[in-house]
Amino acid sequence: xxxxxxxxxxxxxxxxxxxxxxxxxxxxxxxxxxxxxxxxxxxxxxxxxxxxxxxxxxxxxxxxxxxxxxxxxxxxxxxxxxxxxxxxxxxxxxxxxxxxxxxxxxxxxxxxxxxxxxxxxxxxxxxxxxxxxxxxxxxxxxxxxxxxxxxxxxxxxxxxxxxxxxxxxxxxxxxxxxxxxxxxxxxxxxxxxxxxxxxxxxxxxxxxxxxxxxxxxxxxxxxxxxxxxxxxxxxxxxxxxxxxxxxxxxxxxxxxxxxxxxxxxxxxxxxxxxxxxxxxxxxxxxxxxxxxxxxxxxxxxxxxxxxxxxxxxxxxxxxxxxxxxxxxxxxxxxxxxx
Amino acid sequence: xxxxxxxxxxxxxxxxxxxxxxxxxxxxxxxxxxxxxxxxxxxxxxxxxxxxxxxxxxxxxxxxxxxxxxxxxxxxxxxxxxxxxxxxxxxxxxxxxxxxxxxxxxxxxxxxxxxxxxxxxxxxxxxxxxxxxxxxxxxxxxxxxxxxxxxxxxxxxxxxxxxxxxxxxxxxxxxxxxxxxxxxxxxxxxxxxxxxxxxxxxxxxxxxxxxxxxxxxxxxxxxxxxxxxxxxxxxxxxxxxxxxxxxxxxxxxxxxxxxxxxxxxxxxxxxxxxxxxxxxxxxxxxxxxxxxxxxxxxxxxxxxxxxxxxxxxxxxxxxxxxxxxxxxxxxxxxxxxx
Numbered sequence: 001x002x003x004x005x006x007x008x009x010x011x012x013x014x015x016x017x018x019x020x021x022x023x024x025x026x027x028x029x030x031x032x033x034x035x036x037x038x039x040x041x042x043x044x045x046x047x048x049x050x051x052x053x054x055x056x057x058x059x060x061x062x063x064x065x066x067x068x069x070x071x072x073x074x075x076x077x078x079x080x081x082x083x084x085x086x087x088x089x090x091x092x093x094x095x096x097x098x099x100x101x102x103x104x105x106x107x108x109x110x111x112x113x114x115x116x117x118x119x120x121x122x123x124x125x126x127x128x129x130x131x132x133x134x135x136x137x138x139x140x141x142x143x144x145x146x147x148x149x150x151x152x153x154x155x156x157x158x159x160x161x162x163x164x165x166x167x168x169x170x171x172x173x174x175x176x177x178x179x180x181x182x183x184x185x186x187x188x189x190x191x192x193x194x195x196x197x198x199x200x201x202x203x204x205x206x207x208x209x210x211x212x213x214x215x216x217x218x219x220x221x222x223x224x225x226x227x228x229x230x231x232x233x234x235x236x237x238x239x240x241x242x243x244x245x246x247x248x249x250x251x252x253x254x255x256x257x258x259x260x261x262x263x264x265x266x267x268x269x270x271x272x273x274x275x276x277x278x279x280x281x282x283x284x285x286x287x288x289x290x291x292x293x294x295x296x297x298x299x300x301x302x303x304x305x306x307x308x309x310x311x312x313x314x315x316x317x318x319x320x321x322x323x324x325x326x327x328x329x330x331x332x333x334x335x336x337x338x
Numbered sequence: 339x340x341x342x343x344x345x346x347x348x349x350x351x352x353x354x355x356x357x358x359x360x361x362x363x364x365x366x367x368x369x370x371x372x373x374x375x376x377x378x379x380x381x382x383x384x385x386x387x388x389x390x391x392x393x394x395x396x397x398x399x400x401x402x403x404x405x406x407x408x409x410x411x412x413x414x415x416x417x418x419x420x421x422x423x424x425x426x427x428x429x430x431x432x433x434x435x436x437x438x439x440x441x442x443x444x445x446x447x448x449x450x451x452x453x454x455x456x457x458x459x460x461x462x463x464x465x466x467x468x469x470x471x472x473x474x475x476x477x478x479x480x481x482x483x484x485x486x487x488x489x490x491x492x493x494x495x496x497x498x499x500x501x502x503x504x505x506x507x508x509x510x511x512x513x514x515x516x517x518x519x520x521x522x523x524x525x526x527x528x529x530x531x532x533x534x535x536x537x538x539x540x541x542x543x544x545x546x547x548x549x550x551x552x553x554x555x556x557x558x559x560x561x562x563x564x565x566x567x568x569x570x571x572x573x574x575x576x577x578x579x580x581x582x583x584x585x586x587x588x589x590x591x592x593x594x595x596x597x598x599x600x601x602x603x604x605x606x607x608x609x610x611x612x613x614x615x616x617x618x619x620x621x622x623x624x625x626x627x628x629x630x631x632x633x634x635x636x637x638x639x640x641x642x643x644x645x646x647x648x649x650x651x652x653x654x655x656x657x658x659x660x661x662x663x664x665x666x667x668x669x670x671x672x673x674x675x676x
Contacts, residue, residue: 052609230605249608262600267568270587270616271390278608 001029001038002079005314006069006099013054017325019318021054022070022098029101037106038080041096044314044335045073045126046321047160048228048253049280061280070098073131075115075122076337083107091115093125098317100337110285119300127160127332128306129295135281136164136226137291139248140172142284143277144224148173151218153237156228157198158185158307160332161250164295165226166195167304174224177217179210179233181327188330192305207235207264214240221245230254231261238268249278253325307331339367339376340417343652344407344437351392355663357656359392360408360436367439375444376418379434382652382673383411383464384659385498386566386591387618399618408436408655411469413453413460414675421445429453431463436655438675448623457638465498465670466644467633473619474502474564475629477586478510480622481615482562486511489556491575494566495536496523496645498670499588502633503564504533505642512562515555517548517571519665526668530643545573545602552578559583568592569599576606587616591663645669 003026010023032038053064053071064071074096078086083106086092092112096102104111115125127133146152146169154165157178166176166189178189178198186198197217204210214222214236221242227234230252237247254261269276298304309329311320317335324333341364348361370376391402391409402409412434416424421444424430430450434440442449453463465471484490490507494500495516504514504527516527516536524536535555542548552560552574559580565572568590575585592599607614636642647667649658655673662671 234604249604252605252608260603260605262602263604264600265598266572266587266601267590267598269614270590273616273618273621274614275616276607276612276614278611278613280611283611 001031002101003027004029004099004101006097007314007317008067009054009064009070010066012056012066017051017054017322019322022318024315030103032080032082032103035083035105035107037078037083037086037104037112039074039076039092039094039096039102039104039112040079041074041076041100041102041337043075043123043126044096044098044317044337045130046317046324046333046335047073047132048251048324050321051253051325071095072097073126074102075125081106086112086114091117091122093130098314100314120296123308123310123332123334124299124306126334127308128164128299128304129292131281132160132332133164133295134288134291135250136161137168137295138279138281138284138287139226139250140165140168140224141291142287143248143275143279144226144246146172146174146224149175150223151175151177151220152224152226153177153179153214153218153222154226154228155179155201155233156251156253156327157189157193157195158331159228159329160306162226162228163189163193163306163331164298164304166193167298168294169224170194171298171303175218175220177214179229185330188307192307194303201233204232204236207232207239210236211239224248226250228253235264238263238265241268241272241274243272245272245274247274247276249276309333311335313337339369340439341365342367342437342439344435345652345655346405347392347402347408348404350394350404355389355392355660357660360656362653368441370418370420370441373421373443373445375416375421375424375430375442375450377412377414377430377432377434377440377442377450378417379412379414379438379440379675381413381461381464382434382436382655382675383468384655384662384671384673385411385470386589386662388659389591389663409433410435411464412440413463419444424450424452429455429460431468436652438652458634461646461648461670461672462637462644464672465646466502466637466642467630469619470498470670471502471633472626472629473588474499475506475633476617476619476622476625477564477588478503478506478562479629480625481586481613481617482507482564482584484510484512484562487513488561489513489515489558490562490564491515491517491552491556491560492564492566493517493539493571494589494591494665495527495531495533496669497566497667498644500564500566501527501531501644501669502636502642504531505636506632507562508532509636509641513556513558515552517567523668526645532641539571542570542574545570545577548574549577562586564588566591573602576601576603579606579610579612581610583610583612585612585614587614647671649673651675
């Protein structure tokens with residue numbers, strides 16, 4: 001059996017997370033038992049939710065246990081199978097974690113999903129046609145519920161989730177406005193993804209300034225906001241929200257390290273009769289088939305052109321994850337393992 | 339025709355509102371035109387929403403125009419009628435404003451509603467069996483949607499809205515926990531209204547301390563919160579919220595004067611997958627008949643025993659309103675005009 005390199009959580013962050021919180025180990029892959037499958041991972045997905053798992057405190061999920069392989073989505077190929085449902089060479093999506101190989105019980109429902117790479121490249125099953133895409137779909141379709149002509153704003157607009165939010169909103173006849181960090185990301189958002197406008201938050205030092213930019217980008221106000229970042233972007237959007245605006249709370253990456261960032265104007269929820277709803281997509285498995293079908297079609301047709309930042313080799317995962325938390329990635333952050 | 343005393347908004351508050359923002363005038367009541375009704379007001383309702391109308395800024399309603407009679411709910415008796423639908427002596431609820439008489443177009447839908455005082459005293463049509471009661475009903479039944487065994491917290495629990503929230507929650511098998519100011523109000527909330535517990539917020543100087551008290555009063559956490567006040571009570575409840583908790587945002591009286599009060603932990607909306615919804619009851623007229631029927635029954639049977647603070651004479655309205663904003667009232671604040 002091949003050697004397996006793994007990254008485990010070695011310590012919990014005190015304030016800011018760092019690459020030193022992780023440790024690289026080399027182990028043997030165990031011999032397969034009946035029903036098991038050995039998967040060789042081609043790509044590991046890095047996602048903001050992982051930052052929450054590094055903490056001990058109360059969150060929606062159990063904390064990542066110290067000394068165990070970090071949780072994470074993976075795509076790869078079956079290397080060896082003792083399960084009749086899987087054959088060597090099958091392409092599969094799973095939650096293999098931060099390691100090069102995983103041993104999976106092929107009979108556990110949902111543990112592995114076979115995918116086809118004829119229309120969609122394998123890596124996109126970790127992005128636009130995977131968990132981030134379905135996250136975008138759920139928040140937009142089930143919480144924001146945009147009507148044609150309404151305006152939807154999304155933060156981290158060039159990211160795996162944000163890019164899909166905008167394209168899905170445009171398909172529904174809404175105006176899509178992104179918020180992203182830097183001119184290059186904004187150019188991708190408007191020119192390649194087809195958003196109507198994109199605001200570079202790095203040009204704005206506070207919520208008032210950002211709110212003024214939103215006023216120009218959203219002449220009819222904001223009807224829906226897909227929240228990936230929190231902090232001053234949330235405050236700025238609240239200042240531009242229309243009556244009955246909806247906010248889908250998906251991530252608040254700006255507050256993941258250290259102190260929580262207050263919401264400055266909660267009274268606007270009342271005066272605008274807004275609805276704010278937090279969600280995690282793994283609690284809404286019922287929408288996955290419908291969402292994946294639409295997302296696969298959008299990627300296949302080229303209407304949604306996902307960007308990827310690809311780090312090379314398992315050992316690069318901790319630094320690539322730090323980059324993701326600080327917005328240094330451009331599009332979906334992956335680690336290539338083969 | 340009788341003389342009419344009226345209170346108009348004379349100036350807008352700079353920071354805290356004061357009685358000096360109002361002015362008392364005496365005018366003549368005009369002769370009635372065909373279709374009109376002259377109503378002599380018995381009670382004027384004072385409600386927190388009026389504070390919002392005193393400002394010029396964006397809110398859910400138009401600001402109260404300067405120099406015009408302050409908006410307000412009234413109950414009274416038809417003094418004279420030139421409309422076949424109304425006869426002198428009819429008891430009616432309307433939006434007569436801060437004055438002793440009003441002239442109403444009896445043909446305008448919803449302008450006046452005839453009520454019976456055989457089961458429910460006239461004044462309660464401004465409270466438990468009126469707008470505040472329906473406000474409680476909508477937020478509890480349509481937003482919080484409590485299930486039997488869940489815990490519902492309500493702030494300003496001894497007030498016209500809060501008292502009804504708790505009694506309606508108990509009827510649905512939920513645990514009802516109030517937050518109110520002072521031992522006397524808390525005693526009323528638990529002993530006369532039948533809440534399971536009531537926390538005196540005056541015993542707590544910050545959200546952490548209040549949150550500890552909530553932990554004791556809500557051993558199973560908080561599933562629903564009916565928000566009447568904002569500020570540290572909102573923060574304290576968020577710290578105790580269960581997964582999928584719902585917050586009905588009805589009022590944020592603590593921030594009505596001067597600076598808005600931030601929400602300290604908005605990330606809890608995400609980690610707890612909460613839903614927060616602001617509403618105003620006048621936008622949900624479809625629920626009024628069902629809500630009023632249940633509330634009338636609860637008051638008639640004595641299960642809901644509304645408290646009232648009654649100020650005497652129109653001239654006392656400004657000071658009574660200041661008292662309401664500062665929590666000096668006990669139950670529904672009224673002004674008796676006859």
